[in-house]
Amino acid sequence: MSTDSAINHIVILGAGQSAASAAKTLRNGGYTGDLTLIGEENHLPYERPPLSKALLTGTATEESVCLLTQSFVEQHDIDFRRNVSARSIDREAQHVILSDGAQVPYDRLLIATGSHPRHLGNDLDSKSNVFYLRTIEDARAIRSALVPGGTLLALGAGWIGLEVAATARRLGMDVVVVEMADRACGRSLPNEVGEALIKLHEGHGTRVLLATQVSTIEGTDKVERVTLNNGEVLDISAVIVGIGAVANDDLARAAELEVVDTGGIVVDRFTRTSDPHIYASGDVAVVKVGANLVRFESWANAQDQGVAAAKNMLGQDISYEPNTWFWSDQYDINIQMIGRITDPGATVHTRPGENGRFTNFYVTNGRIDGVITFGQPRDMSFARKLIQKGYEVTGDELVTTENLRKLI
The missing domain is CATH 3.50.50.60 (FAD/NAD(P)-binding domain)
Structure with a gap:
């Protein structure tokens, strides 16, 4: 240097x-x-x-x-x-x-x-069993609150809320995810992938309630019970907030x-x-x-x-292009994404896998703009190479080719 x-x-x-x-x-x-x-x-x-x-x-x-x-x-x-x-x-x-x-x-x-973390800014913030996750200390506190047999309320169906929800289920908790919007990870995922994510969590016993929010809370130092705007009452052990x-x-x-x-x-x-x-x-x-x-x-x-x-x-003038690669592990599913994946004008080429797994290629004017792998991480290494070489999509080869390596 x-x-x-x-x-x-x-x-x-x-x-x-x-x-x-x-x-x-x-x-x-x-x-x-x-x-x-x-x-x-x-x-x-x-x-x-x-x-x-x-x-x-x-x-x-x-x-x-x-x-x-x-x-x-x-x-x-x-x-x-x-x-x-x-x-x-x-x-x-x-x-x-x-x-x-x-x-x-x-x-x-x-x-x-x-x-x-973005805070709720209401009475929930003052409760000792309401957590935000950003630091090691936060993780320590949350871990001590994830007690088998208890109930975790996850406010927000974004990455933090869903990842902690998956961890809590693995540790033996009941989990309810409450999301104000009508979809999961709405700012970062296309709707069809958000739906697959919800299905994954529901398949592991988590309840995901969309277009829902907390109306009232009960408890002095801790949240003991909440009432949702749909009238449902939940007894709660801990709350994780992930709203951005x-x-x-x-x-x-x-x-x-x-x-x-x-x-x-x-x-x-x-x-x-x-x-x-x-x-x-x-x-x-x-x-x-x-x-x-x-x-x-x-x-x-x-x-x-x-x-x-x-x-x-140090004066090298290195032009930086943002690295859009992102991943999340939830249960036994690895989710990865890269590039532009929310362009409504893109054509989606879905490469199906087993047990609800898939890879979505988002193609515009014959070029791959973005990719999401849902439980098929091996596809991402090939997809990145296809993007780097400017591969021109001419038909359904992204879906039908047995091994993507053949396209590189």
């Missing part, structure tokens, strides 16, 4: 996937200047996808999900500051003011602060960087913000895709954009 000799102080705000990827890229690429990593939690940077699955079931440990080891931090001279947050950015003086009063100078600053995520862009707003009203810091294709000394990556960043400004919430994009930001802070 070639290094701009004028860059001697780099500060990274955040200690998640994107921040850790950037830090590793800088040090592994030969950057020897000061490198400060600011993390609000008392943990080494760690992966978040296992929080709703492997950490809840106990098949992964907190140590196993760490992205940077303590030895890496020490050997690569990373000034990692735990339990501290940035309070403000002084763009003119080029330093960050921390919650402990320290001022940290920067030649380049990366904002990789991620996002936080909000970008942690307050610092950027206060520093008058360009942000969008819906949340997120606008960056160009080189991950630069409206200030040429400040970059952003991961869940907090908004990029232009076609005519739209889009914020991607995924492990793959956070990792790859962090790598690109590290290289660009």
Whole structure:
């Protein structure tokens, strides 16, 4: 990695996937200047996808999900500051003011602060058995509440709600999912895939109630009982809320960087913000895709954009294309998606599998714009190669070809 000799102080705000990827890229690429990593939690940077699955079931440990080891931090001279947050950015003086009063100078600053769960903002938020999932501490608390024989109420049929619901069922709980909208994962999945997801959960004994919401709650410290707007009364042991995520862009707003009203810091294709000394990556960043400004919430994009930001802070001008690959594991089904999958003008080519499994190719003007594999992960590796080579679809070969490898 070639290094701009004028860059001697780099500060990274955040200690998640994107921040850790950037830090590793800088040090592994030969950057020897000061490198400060600011993390609000008392943990080494760690992966978040296992929080709703492997950490809840106990098949992964907190140590196993760490992205940077303590030895890496020490050997690569990373000034990692735990339990501290940035309070403000002084763009003119080029330093960050921390919650402990320290001022940290920067030649380049990366904002990789991620996002936080959207809260209900009602009486449920004050109850001790109502949980949001973002941190290791959240996962610990939820795990202790997933008691066999109890009932979990999942508010929101999005990825977090459904993943925790699947984990709770595996741990022996009854589960009811309540979703205000008329479909599951409505912001990210086509309707036919959302229906398949609901069928999967119902097949494992979970009740999924769409176009439904909580009307009243009973209980003082804890939620003991809820009444739904359909009149049904449920006795509840615990509640998981998964109703979306909000970008942690307050610092950027206060520093008058360009942000969008819906949340997120606008960056160009080189991950630069409206200030040429400040970059952003991961869940907090908004990029232009076609005519739209889009914020991607995924492990793959956070990792790859962090790598690109590290290289660009050192003057390499690496143009970054968002990595749209996303996956979720629920029960024994692995769901993966990539590209544009919600274009109403696309033609859907469905490659059927066994026991309700399938792969959907979304084709526009003979080109594959996006793919969803539902329980057929092997198809994704071939699908990605077809997209990369610009494969031209001429008929029903995506459905009928016995082995997709033959099309590559």
